[in-house]
Amino acid sequence: MKVSVIDRLKPSRTWRRWLKRGVTLAFFVLVAVLLFSLARNVDWPEVVETLRSYSPLLLLAGVGITAASHAAFSGYDLLGKRYTGHELPAWRVLLVASVCYAFNLNLGAWVGGLAMRYRLYTRLGLGVSTVTRILSVSLIANWLGYMILAGTVFSFRLLGLPSSWEIGATGLQLIGFGLLGISFAYLAACRFSKRRVWHVRGHEVVLPPLKLALMQAALGAANWLLMGMLIYLLLPQGLFFPSILGILLISAIAGVITHIPAGLGVLEAVFLALLQHEVAKSEILAALIAYRALYFLLPLLVACVGYLMLERKGRRRKREEARQRG
Template identity: 30%
Template sequence: MPLEQTQAPSKIKRIVRLVWKLVVGLFVCGSIWLLFNKLQVEVASDPATRALLDNGGIWSDIKVIATAIASYVLDVPIKSHLFAGLSALAAYLALAWYDRIALMHLNRLKGISWPYVAICSFVTYALGHNLGASILSGGIVRLRAYCAKGLKATEVAALVAMCSFTFLFGSLLLLGVVLVFEPEIVLSLSDLIPRMTLPVWLVQAAGVFLLILCTLYVLGSWRTYKPFRVGTLDIVYPRLGIVGRQLLAAPLEIMSAAGIIYFVLPEASNPGYFVVLGAFILSFSAGLVSQAPGGLGVMEAVFLAIIDTVPPTGVIAALLIWRLLYLMLPLALSIPVILIFERSQASKYCLLQDDED
C-alpha cells in the first residue's frame, strides 16, 4: 500500500481526536458554568441574597452562594443529612441497575463490569438531570462509553430506550398506587391548575387504570410474547426475569430520590412519606415534560401546592438540599470522571499508534 494512503487515515484520526478534545473541553466548561448558574438561581430566592449577588463580582458571588447554602444545610439535623445522603446513594445505584438490566436484555453484559456500568450511569444521569434533555445528553455519554466496550450505536440506542422505559414503568406503577390511596394530592393542585378539580373516584379510577397497564406489561412477559417488527426494527419483549428486575429497580430509584426530600423536611410539620412521594412523582414528571433543567421552578410550584403543612421556606430548603445531593454534587463529581475517561481513551489511542508504527 502506498505511504500516502496509510498516512491519510492517520491524519483524519488525529483531526477527529482533536475535534473531540475540543468538544469535551467545551462540554466540561459548559457544565461548570451551568453548575455555577444553577447555584445562583437556587439561593437567589431570598431577596437579601439576590441583592448581594446583583451587586457583586464572580468571587463575591461564590462567597455569597457558599454562605447561603451553608446556612440552609446547617439548619437541618445531621441525622437527616445522613439519611438523605444514603437515599441519594441508593437512587444512583438503582439508576446503574437500569443500565445493567438493559444490557442483560440486549445480551451484552459480558465483559462490562458493575463498576464500569455504575460510573457510566452516574455521569449519564448527572448530566441528563441537569441539562434537561436527558435522552439526548444521556445518549451521548452512553454512546461514548459503551462503544468503547464494543456495542454498536443501534444497541446503545436500544439501551437508552430500555432505561427510559424502566423509569416510565416505575413512575406509572407508583403514581397508580398514590392516586388510589392518596387521591387528595391531585386535588391539592386545583389552585395551581383549575382543571385538577376532579371527583375523588375519578382520580382513583385513573390510578387503577395505571396499575392495570403495569399488570398487563408483566403478564405479557409471563406469556412470553414473540418479537414484533416496527418498520425494519425487531422489538423483543423483555423476559420475565428482566421485568422482575424492573419492578424492583424503578420503584427503588424513585422512592429513594423522594426520600431525600422527606428526610430533610421539618419533622414537626412533615406530611408523611406517601404525600412527599406523590408530590415528587407529579413534580418530577412535570419537570421532565417541561424539559426545565432539574425541574427548576416546576418542582417548587407543585410541592408548595401539595405540601401546605410545611412553611414555604422549609419546602424551598428541602428542595435545595435535594438538588445539591441529587443534581449538583453528581454534576460536580462527573466532570473529573469525564476528563479521566477521555485521558484513558487518549492513552489507548497513542498505544495503538505506536503499535502501528
C-alpha cells in the first residue's frame, strides 16, 4: 500500500501545530505570572495621582502624536493604492485604513486587520485579490519598519536591560543583526531581483519597485517611532528614548505570540519587567494607562463614527448597483 506525500506530512503538521499551541500557552501563563508578581505591590493611589498630574498641554501633545501615528499607518494603504492602481479616492482609503487600524488595535488583527478591511473595501467596489495585495503592502510596511528599528536598537545595544537580564544582551544583539539582514535582503530583492512574482502560502506577492519599498520602510518606522514617542512623553523625564522604544518593540512581539487583543497585560508586564529598575511601578502603569486611553480608546470612538459612514456608503452603492441591474 502506497502512502502519499500529503499523508506523510500530516503527522508532522499536527506535531508542529500542537507545539505552537503549547509554546503560546506557556508564554501566556508566563506573562500572567510575571504581571501578577510585578503589579501586586503597586501603590495604586500613586498611579491615580500620577494620572491626575498630567497637564492638558501634555495630553494635547499626546493626541497630536496619536493622530500622526494613525496617519502614518493609514499611509500604508495609500501605498497599496499606488501598488494596485485602484480608483478609490485617497481620502476614502485613509478613512478605511484608520477605521481598521483602530479596531485592529483594540479587537485584534483578525477583526480589524483582515475581516473589516475585506468587508469595507469590497463594499466600496474593490475585488478580493486587490484587497489582498493592499493588505500585503500594509503588513510588509508595518513589519519592515519594525525590523529596521528593532534591528538597530538591538544591534547597537541601545536597550538598557536590568542587571539580571544582561545575560540576554548578546542574544538580543544577534537577533538585531538578523532583523537588519532580512530588511536589507527585502530591499535588495526589490531593487535587483529579476523574478518579481513570488508565491507565499498560496498568495501571489509581486515585488514593488525599490522606491515604493523605501516608502514602506519609512512609513513603518515612523509609525513605530511615534508610538514609542507617546509612551516616552508620558513617562518621567530623563529616560533614554531608544531604550523605551526597544521595550515597546519587545512587547509588540510578545503580544503577537500570545494573540491577546490589544496586548492587554502583555505590554504592562514587559514594561514593568524591563523598566522598573529606572522608574517606579506606579509611574510606569500610569503612563501605560494614559497611553491606552490616547492611542487605543480615543481612536476607537472616532473609528466607530467612521465605520458607520463607510457602511452607509457601501449600502448606498449596493442599492445603486441593484437599480442599474434592474
